[in-house]
Amino acid sequence: MSACQPGESVGAFLCQAGQVLRAAAIESPRLEARLLLGHAMGATPEQLLREPGARVPAQAVARFGAALAARLARVPMAHILGRQGFWTLDLAVSPATLIPRPDSESLVEAALEALPDAAAPLRVLDLGTGTGCLLLAVLAERPAAFGIGVDVAPAAAALAAANARANGLAARAAFLAGDWAAALAGRFDLVLSNPPYIESAAIAGLMPEVARHEPASALDGGADGLDAYRSIAAALPGLLAPGGVAVLELGQGQRQAVERLAGAAGLRVRGCRADLGGIDRALLLAAG
Known part of the structure; x- marks a missing residue:
């Protein structure tokens, strides 16, 4: 799904994913791109924002591509992440x-x-x-x-x-x-x-x-x-x-x-x- 290659920067992945999500009329495409890439890399969205030049490891690329494809198929973000916040709780879904x-x-x-x-x-x-x-x-x-x-x-x-x-x-x-x-x-x-x-x-x-x-x-x-x-x-x-x-x-x-x-x-x-x-x-x- 992504044309980005292993070793390219977090910023490059986020830019492309944001464009793809926006073209698919997904609300908040930039935020969702950070959530998906963070999920693939085991990082928080805040960490990605702090380190846009960090390289995306090879093992995260396939996970990111699968997660992005699922979101484009309109699988809910909570199902992709497996979790949803509610009140003060972190809940599995x-x-x-x-x-x-x-x-x-x-x-x-x-x-x-x-x-x-x-x-x-x-x-x-x-x-x-x-x-x-x-x-x-x-x-x-x-x-x-x-x-x-x-x-x-x-x-x-x-x-x-x-x-x-x-x-x-x-x-x-x-x-x-x-x-x-x-x-x-x-x-x-x-x-x-x-x-x-x-x-x-x-x-x-x-x-x-x-x-x-x-x-x-x-x-x-x-x-x-x-x-x-x-x-x-x-x-x-x-x-x-x-x-x-x-x-x-x-x-x-x-x-x-x-x-x-x-x-x-x-x-x-x-x-x-x-x-x-x-x-x-x-x-x-x-x-x-």
């Missing part, structure tokens, strides 16, 4: 899970604000846990809390457990493969969920990184995008402890519809937090 997104940090903020006692021994449940990002972010901020993450995909539950171990949180987290809360008993002080909420017919029109490479089970919310919310709303009255709160991620424009579903299930809306783009993102619910 895989095609079995949705890639954690900054918008979802709004749920963590809303949960911590709703349950401000940092020493409280909270019982936390994360439905559709994926990488475990929501649960693990809350556990990192609430050292007396214990949490359970559930995902329909066994590979996702296994990845979340590995992320808990890697971030020093395994002693306070357990992960299960199951259908929402069907296998659970007991009540929780906090229930988190980023459910699938894309309308089935809209998935094909999403950006190719999402439509081609992220799991349909984590995206497809049914014909109206609300199937998962119906299941979760029906389960929440039996899951929330007295004084407990649920925080659900919303898709754009879904607030009113999900609030109606919650009300019909006997739940009370406690508020809604917008993400950095001003979109209603984190809906807070309590038992009626």
Whole structure:
């Protein structure tokens, strides 16, 4: 993919990769070129910027070419790197899970604000846990809390457990493969969920990184995008402890519809937090 040869400079590789990525309409081509070359060389993007005249070793050239080809095929950058930052955590990712997104940090903020006692021994449940990002972010901020993450995909539950171990949180987290809360008993002080909420017919029109490479089970919310919310709303009255709160991620424009579903299930809306783009993102619910 690259015309650059082993022994040429970091700067030459970055220049060519940036041009190729820009021509393919990849956003932030210069940054992505640094990430790809850093991945191939085992260096940080900052190191590459500091040493543009450094030579790219032969063993890194093939890795760089493969990574660049994958990105041009619109494989998500997180899948190429194998990692994604979320909150204060470094998380492994895989095609079995949705890639954690900054918008979802709004749920963590809303949960911590709703349950401000940092020493409280909270019982936390994360439905559709994926990488475990929501649960693990809350556990990192609430050292007396214990949490359970559930995902329909066994590979996702296994990845979340590995992320808990890697971030020093395994002693306070357990992960299960199951259908929402069907296998659970007991009540929780906090229930988190980023459910699938894309309308089935809209998935094909999403950006190719999402439509081609992220799991349909984590995206497809049914014909109206609300199937998962119906299941979760029906389960929440039996899951929330007295004084407990649920925080659900919303898709754009879904607030009113999900609030109606919650009300019909006997739940009370406690508020809604917008993400950095001003979109209603984190809906807070309590038992009626």
